[in-house]
Amino acid sequence: MVKKSDQQKDKKKKAHKRGHGEGTIYQRPDGRWTAQATIGRDSEGKPKRVTYYGKTRPEVLEKLDKARAELKAGTFVANTKMSVSQWIATWLETYAKPRVRLSTFESYQALLTQHVTPVIGGIYLKDLRPEHLQKLVNQKLEYGRINKKGGLSARTVRYILALIGQVLKQALKEGLVNRNVADSVSKPKRKQHEIVPLTIDQTNSFLNAARDSRHFPAFLLEWATGLRRGELLGLRWKDVDLKKGAISVRQSLIRTKSQGLTFTEPKTKKSRRTIPIPQEALTELKAHKARQNQEKLLLGGETIDxxxxxxxxxxxxxxxxxxxxxxxxRGFTKAFDLILSKAGLPKVAFHDMRHGHATMLLLLGEHPKVVQERLGHSTITMTLDTYSHILPGLQEKASSKLSTVLDIKEKPSHQEG
Structure with a gap:
């Protein structure tokens, strides 16, 4: 006599038996059927599986066959009800946060949650289409500001679209979508921002007006190096070689929402650089260090325990x-603005001092490669694109220089005999 428990085991074993290439198909205790198949591997190399349910074995096998055909054709999308907003949240925490600076992560988070999620966040990720993103782009250009008073700049909208592209690129790798629809969206035309920094005369007027300011040494070093504001305020004495007359960029001061003022590594590998400085800036730095040492002594201290x-x-x-x-x-920039006003100069951004440094060097005939290295640009192309507005004048100077070395003898005239 066959025991009832043995009959159940045989039935279960028969239910688990798979046809060739079917994946795993089995019947659940409630009578429904389940099919599972491996569709690839995740970023850690672990198998990713999909699961289908049905009332009969042929039903789940049909679903499995369809998935297998879509995988082969490259059109497979996992049957998920994950929304765009849910995937954005996952991407931010899992993929963006571990690999970018905190300030960069917070900017990603702000752009996506303030501008993208409210518009397309409720759409299922697998249902997202190019027209959804195109409408988003058009809307942001027309009235995309948080207060709805006007649109975002073309540059900002292009940045948002590029960020969405990164989000969807990872979704494609995960098999959550079958294509990156951001690739099919028309980008706003890039508008060349005209850089108008202070002229050499205006810069001299500014530095003279700042002579009695506590920030004069910082302004003078900015004139001499073109550092980013965070690099200037993050500069340490151990990064200054007073003997050789050079500074090294090793850290930057940034403000984050979660941690306030904090120090971070330079933006890129090229941003880590050593910059020789002129004698005037070196002399001022030495005097500044002496004054700083006096301040330390005057502040004193107290004895605790x-x-x-x-x-x-x-x-x-x-x-x-x-x-x-x-x-x-922000306080440093405010001091900069006050001195501009005191000197009767046009209002420019502090970052324009960096542009002024580069423009001045190029006008003085310095090679763009040297300017690139001083600024810490990733490529010389970036430098040339940024300061293309002064290149026509440099081209004319180059043409004139060619004439100075030309020495062609006058062609002799033929006499008739």
């Missing part, structure tokens, strides 16, 4: 607050 604790919070910063703490970049 028998230990002397100085009031100066030494972060080894070249440019900082009077107590040694990092300087608020």
């Amino acid at each position: 028998g230990v002397y604790v100085p009031n100066y919070k030494d972060n080894d910063l070249v440019f900082c607050r009077g107590d040694g703490l990092p300087m608020d970049p």
